[in-house]
Amino acid sequence: MSKKSVSRIVLCTNEYPPEIYGGAGVHVDYLSRALSKLIQVDVRCFGDQEAASDGLSVRGYRPWTALESHGRPEHRSAFNALTTNMAMIRDDLEADVVHCHTWYTYLAGLIARELWEVPLVVTAHSLEPLRPWKREQLGGAYQVSSWVERQAIETADRVIAVSNETARDIEKVYPGASGKIEVIYNGIDANEYRPVLSREIPDRFGIDDSRPYVLFVGRITRQKGIIHFVDAIRHIDPEAQIVLVAGAPDTPEIAREMQEHIAAAQNAHDAIFWIQEMLSVEEKVGLYSHASVFCCPSVYEPFGIINLEAMACEAPVVSSSVGGIPEVVVDGETGILVDPDLIPDTFTPRDPEQYARKLAQSINTVLRDPERARSYGTEGRRRAVEHFSWDHIAAETVRLYNRL
CATH class of the missing domain: 3.40.50.2000 (Glycogen Phosphorylase B;)
Structure with a gap:
């Protein structure tokens, strides 16, 4: 039977x-x-x-x-x-x-x-x-x-x-x-996460449409590596705006640390937008769609669904190479992967300042090459639709x- x-x-x-x-x-x-x-x-x-x-x-x-x-x-x-x-x-x-x-x-x-x-x-x-x-x-x-x-x-x-x-x-x-x-x-739902032409969402947050912007989306937690990205800001081309969609800190300690590092970054960069509320899918799609670069600096990421969301909206990705991320982001095809060089059996970069600089260098590479950025975006969308x-x-x- x-x-x-x-x-x-x-x-x-x-x-x-x-x-x-x-x-x-x-x-x-x-x-x-x-x-x-x-x-x-x-x-x-x-x-x-x-x-x-x-x-x-x-x-x-x-x-x-x-x-x-x-x-x-x-x-x-x-x-x-x-x-x-x-x-x-x-x-x-x-x-x-x-x-x-x-x-x-x-x-x-x-x-x-x-x-x-x-x-x-x-x-x-x-x-x-x-x-x-x-x-x-x-x-x-x-x-x-x-x-x-x-x-x-x-x-x-x-x-x-x-x-x-x-x-x-x-x-x-x-x-x-x-x-x-x-x-x-x-x-990924590629019908929901797809590039949109309207700039209504970036405009709503006051993002200047005459300047590129680098986007981060994620919780304020050690896992997401957000402090490393914030430390990279001072090395990113000054023309680029920084948009941080980052809230829900895990602990009071990391909340304070985030505040301190943002304050230091603001001394070196004139356009940092910190959006702390949870955004709707429509709002995230609007931001992904017009981002010049999406950055995922995680130190632990079993898969990295956030990269898939960005790729589906044709955002070029700069991401760490940890965990399952290389199974999603194809280095040199849909974005650039950066090795954080973690100390073995830890989730701490061997040289945090060097990791921040490498993130910034890869972000600047994409910002300075619009053709590369377009290609990464197109291939990212294709990969998201075909495989996920x-x-x-x-x-x-x-x-x-x-x-x-």
Whole structure:
């Protein structure tokens, strides 16, 4: 007798619209919509969301109020995550597979696998042991997040890695996952992320249309390497404007550090725009579309969906070469890759000033060569469309479910 195909999944995530602040949330948003064209998707997420449409239902869950405001402040996010996980799986699980994203929902998946006897799939968007700066944010709860992640990745029936480099990292950090890791890339909606002619968005932020601008989009976190980019500003051609879409600092410490480095950069550069609020897709597309260069200075990046967004909007990319980024950005074809020369087993450049200078040098190379910039933009868009569509990624994911 042939095995029954998967027709319904429960997808667990901490981020879901309108509560999205990182690449994992973007991934789950688009993946759930693409999957819903093929199977029934029931999303269980952190928050108060409640929605239903053909093929897709969404329900938000809150932490137990008894624990929500107690204990050390740095431990609360872990307690809140774990109790929200318990709330997520208190309802019946009428599904063929439970699919969890990031450590924030892995406990729900582990318990659901035992209570409801359904296969567990986890997607590793990053690995806790490779993000030591999270200790600054979570304190002792960092040990909890790492423990939950290990249990889930080594117990899951399948582990999805978002890049080949991430798959290699999983094998190294969690040997118990060996033999059950599959690579399925992140994707892009190339109809939503596409170049626009209107300059309404740059104009709204006061960006001078007679001067080029270099764009950064991302959270203020050690992982994104934003301090290295800010330090590069004083070496970037003075004619270029700098547009930083950067908010949601991980900790008060990095927030203060950002303020200090921006102040120093402003002494050397006359046109720095710091946009600290979260922007809509429309606003980001408007900025990507008219950027002369997009810069991604990350020191840890399992995939780098932000580069894909920029490429889809025909922005030439200058990026670090860490993690899965070289699987997205083709050096010399869709942009320029810069080696941050990290100290082994750390995420610290051996020479931070040299890294900042190399970023600036590559940015200046693109700024000074409009033909190169156009070619990178055109090829970036082509690559995004041909290799990273969400419909293709959803189909791959369903095929994985059916192999369980």
